[in-house]
Amino acid sequence: MKIMAKRILLSVLWTACLGIGIFAFDRIFLGARETVGWIQTSKFGEIPPKAQFFGVPPYLPRFLGWPPQRIFYRTLPSAGWWIELGFSADSQKRGPALWIGTAPESPPAELGDLIPCLREEASCPKGWHSLSVLTAGGQKIEVLTRLEAMESARLIEGLRRIQPAQK
Amino acid sequence: MWTHWVASFLLTNFVQGALALVWCAGLRGAVGARSYAFRARLLEWVLIFPVFVFVLQQVAQQIFSAQTADSFVFARIDLWLASISGEGHGLGFPIKLALGFLWTLTTLIFVVQEVAPLFARQTGALQTSVPHPRLEQSKLRICKNLSGVTLAFAVRVYEEEGLNAFLKGLFRPVLYVSSGLMSKLNDEELDAVLGHEWAHLYYGGPLRMLVIWFLRALQAANPAALIAFRSLVETREKACDELAGWITKNPEAMLSALRKTQVADLSKAVASGAPKVGAREEIIRRGEALSLQERVAAIQLAEFDRPNMGLTWVLLPMLALLLWGIR
Known part of the structure; x- marks a missing residue:
């Protein structure tokens, strides 16, 4: 009985050693907090520079609320971010008005019905449009909007002027 | 999307298989030198668990939320994959190349070593096999040693000069003994051979090996599965020798039967003459000779007792x- 207990204890120790070993290897080489895929946050400060988020859009219509209703970012498998803006409280319209982001090939699932719209304008829900713009900094930004054409054009023009991030 | 899933399966399977193999090897130090049956059980797990756990993980991911599924993670395989395929560092391409080479080579070895022999097996001679009084008597003697337990397989002899005995059939297995082997062995040695084959049935027989083979096939690209499967085949033979020694209460007969096979194998090789033997035959012959040599060595150290597998359930x-x- 004593021998059996000793063998079980040694087996537990050996198993634990292997578990700790692979855990240490993983965390040392790949970092403690990195996660693959989209992460939702409520603060811009939590977005790491590796996600390549540019900050506040240079132009936003007055009737849109700020800060964004939802913020997503990711660093792996590739950098990306998305923000959702809704109408402000004093606006007559309700619900989401605008999504701005990058990495259109695999956007956050929270975009829902708007995901096919990124691939084909014809798949957009009624009233929504898909636009994209290359900034002065060389970043391609996708815009999903249900704003009026004039406001969308101003927004796109503002985004186009974004300079490369200072290193 | 499916390419990501395949890459994820290959990497998860590789890491899990390698870790299980290291765990298994280390346990021998932790729990002492156990019987071959015990070692064979652990090696089976090395092949079963990576597939079983991966399926469970996929199910859990579908059922539970991402947060729940993400807890208790030692190695984040998705992150490993992302790091390998990610841009911005020079390591991605060499690692991908090395893994691709390793997986392709292992799959090729699997096809040559485990699949091709299935099609090359000769079964013509077995159709003219007949029962033999010596084999029936041997079977009765072993039943007596097993205190009334019947041997649940038929025994037949077939015409072949070579020294061979094997089980065939999944649900109603038949033990075939070559006429060459019958003429070489005395009654005690024949009992040892039958005891060895009975041990194969005791450990699950051809059906269990087929299931294990199928799981091995699912992990064809995994080098850890390649090592585990070959070790399992060898260890299973040693476990059966061990149990046969216990059944017949005559381990020396088992040893003597193996030595006769070894000597016959060697003289056959000398008689055939090296230049006439093809490379493939020579590789197979050398492999078999090495295996026999190891079995002879193992049998001298074996524990001739009914295997105590209680500890395996604690380890599972x-x-x-x-x-x-x-x-």
């Missing part, structure tokens, strides 16, 4: 937990 959850953390 440990391996399951360890592999669960790899995803």
Whole structure:
């Protein structure tokens, strides 16, 4: 009985050693907090520079609320971010008005019905449009909007002027 | 999307298999030199668990939320994959190339070593096999040693000069003994051979090996599965020798039968003459000779007792937990 207990204890120790070993290897080489895929946050400060988020859009219509209703970012498998803006409280319209982001090939699932719209304008829900713009900094930004054409054009023009991030 | 899933399966399977193999090897130090049956059981787990755990992980991911599924993770395979395929560092391409080479080579070895022999097996001679009084008597003697337990397989002799005995058939297995082997062995040695084949049935027989082979096939690209499967085949033979020694109460007869086979194998090789033997035959012959040599060595150190597998059930959850953390 004593021998059996000793063998079980040694087996537990050996198993634990292997578990700790692979855990240490993983965390040392790949970092403690990195996660693959989209992460939702409520603060811009939590977005790491590796996600390549540019900050506040240079132009936003007055009737849109700020800060964004939802913020997503990711660093792996590739950098990306998305923000959702809704109408402000004093606006007559309700619900989401605008999504701005990058990495259109695999956007956050929270975009829902708007995901096919990124691939084909014809798949957009009624009233929504898909636009994209290359900034002065060389970043391609996708815009999903249900704003009026004039406001969308101003927004796109503002985004186009974004300079490369200072290193 | 499916390419990501395949890459994820290959990497998870590789890491889990390698870890299970290391765990298994280390346990021999932790729990002492156990019987070959015990070692064979652990090696089976090395092949079963990575597939079983991966399926469970996929189911858990569908059922539970991402947060729940992400807890208790030792190695984040998605992150490993992302790091390998990610841009901005020079390591991605060499690692991908090395893994691709390793997986392709292992799959090729699997096809040559485990699949091709299935099609090359000659079964013509077995159709003219007949029962033999010596084999029936041997069977009765072993039943007596097993205190009334019947041997649940038929025994037949077939015409072949070579020294061979094997089980065939999944649900109603038949033991075929070559006429060459019958003429070489005395009654005690024949009992040892039958005891060895009975041990194969005791450990699950051809059906169990087929299931294990199928799981091995699912992990064809995994080098850890390649090592585990070959070790399992060898260890299973030693476990059967061990149990046969216990059944017949005559381990020396087992040893003597193996030595006769070894000597006959060697004289056949000398008689045939090296230049006439093809490379493939020579490789197979050398492999068999090495295997026999190891079995002869192992039988001299074996524990001739009914295997005590109690400890394996305590170890089972440990391996399951360890592999669960790899995803």
